[in-house]
Structure formats: structure tokens, C-alpha cells
Amino acid sequence: DSGVTQTPKHLITATGQRVTLRCSPRSGDLSVYWYQQSLDQGLQFLIQYYNGEERAKGNILERFSAQQFPDLHSELNLSSLELGDSALYFCASSVEENIQYFGAGTRLSVL
Amino acid sequence: SQQGEEDPQALSIQEGENATMNCSYKTSINNLQWYRQNSGRGLVHLILIRSNEREKHSGRLRVTLDTSKKSSSLLITASRAADTASYFCATDPLFPGNMLTFGGGTRLMVKP
Numbered sequence: 001d002s003g004v005t006q007t008p009k010h011l012i013t014a015t016g017q018r019v020t021l022r023c024s025p026r027s028g029d030l031s032v033y034w035y036q037q038s039l040d041q042g043l044q045f046l047i048q049y050y051n052g053e054e055r056a057k058g059n060i061l062e063r064f065s066a067q068q069f070p071d072l073h074s075e076l077n078l079s080s081l082e083l084g085d086s087a088l089y090f091c092a093s094s095v096e097e098n099i100q101y102f103g104a105g106t107r108l109s110v111l
Numbered sequence: 112s113q114q115g116e117e118d119p120q121a122l123s124i125q126e127g128e129n130a131t132m133n134c135s136y137k138t139s140i141n142n143l144q145w146y147r148q149n150s151g152r153g154l155v156h157l158i159l160i161r162s163n164e165r166e167k168h169s170g171r172l173r174v175t176l177d178t179s180k181k182s183s184s185l186l187i188t189a190s191r192a193a194d195t196a197s198y199f200c201a202t203d204p205l206f207p208g209n210m211l212t213f214g215g216g217t218r219l220m221v222k223p
Contacts, residue, residue, distance in 0.1 A: 002153060033211075043154075043199065043213040056210045090153055098203045098211060099144065102153035 003027065006091050006103035014111055018079040021106045025072055025093030031055070032074040033100060034066055038087040049074055081110045117200060117217045125222050130187040132217040134200030135180075141203045143176055144211070145185050148197045157185075157198075192223040 003026035013019055025032050034046040036059075045058035049068035060066075063081075068074040078085060086109050092100040118133045134143070142161045146154040160167045160176045160183065167174045173186040187194055197218050201211040 002155070004153075035213075042215045045210060045212065048210065058210070088151070092154075098142070099156050099159060100154075100201075100211060101156065102146075104153045105151075107151070 002101040004101050004103035010107050012109045017081050021076040023074045023091030029093035029095045031094045033092040034076050035090040036087045083110050086110045117214045121218045123220045130190050132185045132198050134183045136202045139205045143183050144201045146199045190221045192221050194221045
């Protein structure tokens with residue numbers, strides 16, 4: 001158990017819908033990272049938050065947004081969903097030397 | 112685009128054999144890390160090697176780093192069926208900081 005909690009584990013929704021993925025980092029970790037993993041794109045970095053502030057942005061679509069709350073949990077919002085958004089979404093947290101601890105992921109299926 | 116590229120993409124060996132995976136990257140780094148992912152699960156950190164280190168060991172794992180060639184290798188000795196997983200290298204670049212970039216991974220199958 002990495003100590004990073006992601007909910008829900010599975011999400012099935014339709015095109016055009018909006019979903020929210022939730023992540024609780026390990027106790028004491030200030031950084032939260034979001035990744036998307038699909039079969040054809042590999043593991044893609046989306047966005048990083050540090051202590052509530054956006055720190056780095058990767059290949060995140062404009063339809064996606066994230067935030068980190070004062071209690072350090074984070075949410076990733078995906079809107080106007082398309083079939084191609086079907087993927088595993090991972091959250092990770094870190095504290096030192098950027099060693100990242102990953103949650104179990106949310107498997108999103110857009111039908 | 113991916114910073115690290117693993118080679119081979121897939122590897123199949125017998126239990127007890129050694130497995131070697133290679134990673135090449137493009138920019139200067141603070142450190143390079145290896146992660147393991149069992150099918151459909153989260154990634155698990157295995158080992159970190161800093162840019163000023165050349166070799167590091169952890170149990171049955173041995174990692175080397177050649178910054179002049181921008182490459183790293185992960186050796187798993189005396190492999191076990193339980194080592195079956197995908198292995199990813201991840202680079203922590205000097206600029207911008209704090210943003211790991213993962214390679215495409217090597218899928219390792221260890222046959223009992």
C-alpha cells in the first residue's frame with residue numbers, strides 16, 4: 001500500500017459527460033501529480049500541484065482541470081468527455097528527490 | 112514526447128535467468144528512477160540513481176547510469192515469476208525541475 005488513495009477505482013460514463021477523480025496523497029506529502037496512462041500513449045504527465053499551487057503543467061487538455069485543496073487532497077475534473085479519454089488516471093505524491101508514490105488508479109471508460 | 116525510451120519493449124525469460132532493460136534519455140538530469148507496474152496497478156518506485164552516481168544496488172536489482180551516453184540499465188538477477196511486470200525508467204530533469212518524465216516501459220515476462 002503506497003499510502004496514496006484514489007477514488008473511484010472504476011468509472012463508466014458517456015461521451016460529453018463530466019467526471020471528477022479524487023486523490024488523497026500520503027500523509028505529509030505536499031506535491032500531487034496526475035498522470036494519464038493509455039495503451040497507445042504510455043504514461044503522460046498531466047499536472048502537478050504543490051501545497052495548493054499549480055507547479056507544473058504537462059500534456060493536459062483544456063477540457064481537463066485540477067485543483068489541490070487546503071487539506072492537500074486533489075481532484076482532477078474531466079469534461080466534455082470523448083472516447084479517447086478512456087484510460088487509467090493515476091495520482092502520485094512525493095516529498096523527497098521526487099520519488100513518487102502512486103495510487104492504484106482510476107480506470108475511466110467513456111462509452 | 113517521452114524523455115526516456117526503454118529497450119527492449121518486451122522481454123521473455125525463464126525463471127532464474129537475469130533480465131536487463133535499458134533506458135536512453137535526452138536532457139541533463141538530477142536523477143533517474145526505475146519503477147515497476149503490475150498489470151493495471153499503480154507504479155511502484157524501485158530505485159533511484161543520482162546523476163553523480165554510476166552504479167547502485169538494491170537486493171536483486173542493479174542499476175547503472177552513464178551520463179555521457181545518457182543511458183541507464185536495470186539488471187534483475189535470478190528472476191522469479193513474481194518479477195513479471197512492466198518496468199519504467201523516469202528522468203528527473205535539471206530544467207524544469209520536479210517533473211518526472213517516464214519512458215514507454217519494458218514488459219517483462221518471467222516463465223516458471
